[in-house]
Amino acid sequence: MSLRDDPKLAASMYASMYRIRRFEEEVFEFYKRGLMPGLAHLYIGEEAVAVGACAAIRADDYVGSTHRGHGHLLARGADSRRMMAEILGKETGYCRGKGGSMHIMDMNLGILGANGIVGGGIPIATGAGYSCKYRGTDQVVLCFFGDGAANEGTFHESINMAAAWDLPVVYIIENNHYGITVSVDRVTKEHDLAKRALGYGIDGYTVDGNDVETVYDTVAKAVAKARAGGGPSIVECKTYRQHGHNGGDNGAYRPEGELDAWKQRDPLKLFREAGYLPEEKLREIEESVEAEIRDACRFAEESPYPDASELMQGIFYEG
Numbered sequence: 001m002s003l004r005d006d007p008k009l010a011a012s013m014y015a016s017m018y019r020i021r022r023f024e025e026e027v028f029e030f031y032k033r034g035l036m037p038g039l040a041h042l043y044i045g046e047e048a049v050a051v052g053a054c055a056a057i058r059a060d061d062y063v064g065s066t067h068r069g070h071g072h073l074l075a076r077g078a079d080s081r082r083m084m085a086e087i088l089g090k091e092t093g094y095c096r097g098k099g100g101s102m103h104i105m106d107m108n109l110g111i112l113g114a115n116g117i118v119g120g121g122i123p124i125a126t127g128a129g130y131s132c133k134y135r136g137t138d139q140v141v142l143c144f145f146g147d148g149a150a151n152e153g154t155f156h157e158s159i160n161m162a163a164a165w166d167l168p169v170v171y172i173i174e175n176n177h178y179g180i181t182v183s184v185d186r187v188t189k190e191h192d193l194a195k196r197a198l199g200y201g202i203d204g205y206t207v208d209g210n211d212v213e214t215v216y217d218t219v220a221k222a223v224a225k226a227r228a229g230g231g232p233s234i235v236e237c238k239t240y241r242q243h244g245h246n247g248g249d250n251g252a253y254r255p256e257g258e259l260d261a262w263k264q265r266d267p268l269k270l271f272r273e274a275g276y277l278p279e280e281k282l283r284e285i286e287e288s289v290e291a292e293i294r295d296a297c298r299f300a301e302e303s304p305y306p307d308a309s310e311l312m313q314g315i316f317y318e319g
C-alpha cells in the first residue's frame, strides 16, 4: 500500500505523529518547570512506530505499552487533555491523577496500560492474546516494548508461549538503540533483534521504524496473520530516542554526531520529504494540532489536584 493513494490515512498519520511530537515537547516544558511529578520519558523521534502500528489495528483490538508510553496512547486515540492532566497529577486525568505518566490506561480504547516495569507489559499483552483466543474472537494485541526489555526473561517466556499456542499478538520491539545510557550494541551481539523469531518458529521483521508507511505495512501483515489464527510475529522497528532516557538526562554518553545523523532521518521530516501530502495540507494539520495541544496544556494546568480525602480510593480493586 502506498500512502500516496490514501490521502485521508496519510493526513491522520501525520496529525498523529505531529500531535505526539508537540505533546512531548510540552511535557518536557512542564517537567522543567517542576510541574510534572515523576520522570519524563519522551517519545520524540519514535513517533512513526506507534502511529504506523496503531493505524494497522481495529477499534476493538488491544495495545500494551511501556514506561515510554505517551506516544502509544495518543496514537491509539487517547484524549490529549486527559493525558496531560494525568501527567500533571490532576483529578481530570485518565487515572484521576494517581497513575501519572507511567500508568495511564483506558480500557475503552483497549489500552492495557503503560508500565513502569521494563518487560512487564509483555506477559500482560500475551495474556490478553490468550483471552482473545479463549473467547473465540478475532481481536489482536499490539505489544510495544524496547530493545532493553527484549533482554528480560519475560520476552522469552511470553513469546515462546504465544508461539506454541498461536496467540494473536504482534510483538513490536522499539529498538531506539539505548536502554537508559547503554547502547544496545554493547549488550547484544546480534543487532537485528527480530532474528530471534526464528528460534520461536514465528515470523520476524526488522524494519525502518522512522518510516511510518513501512511500519504500517509490516504491522498490517503481521496483524492479518494473527487475526486469521496464524499466531504471533515480531516486528523490530529501528528508531532513535532523540532526547535522553528521561527529562533529566542530557545524553552525554552518545557518540558525537549520532544524534545529528538520526535527526536527518526524523520521522516527521521523512514524511514531509516523501511528499505524501501537499505542504499546505501539512501546515493546516500542524495548526490544528497546535491549537489542540495548547488547549490540553491549559486544561491540565487549570484542573484541580484530587482532594486529599480520596487518597486511598481507586488504589486497590474493590470489586
Ligand SMILES: Cc1ncc(C[n+]2csc(CCOP(=O)(O)OP(=O)(O)O)c2C)c(N)n1
Pocket: 067, 068, 116, 117, 118, 119, 145, 146, 147, 148, 149, 150, 174, 176, 178, 179, 180, 241, 245
Ligand atoms: C524490571 C526493571 N528493571 C529496570 C528498570 C529501570 N529501567 C527503566 S527504563 C530502563 C531501560 C529500558 O530500555 P528499553 O526497554 O530499551 O526502553 P526505552 O527506555 O529505550 O524506551 C530501565 C533499565 C525498570 N524500570 N524495571
Ligand SMILES: [Mg+2]
Pocket: 146, 147, 148, 174, 175, 176, 177, 178, 179, 180
Ligand atoms: Mg531502548
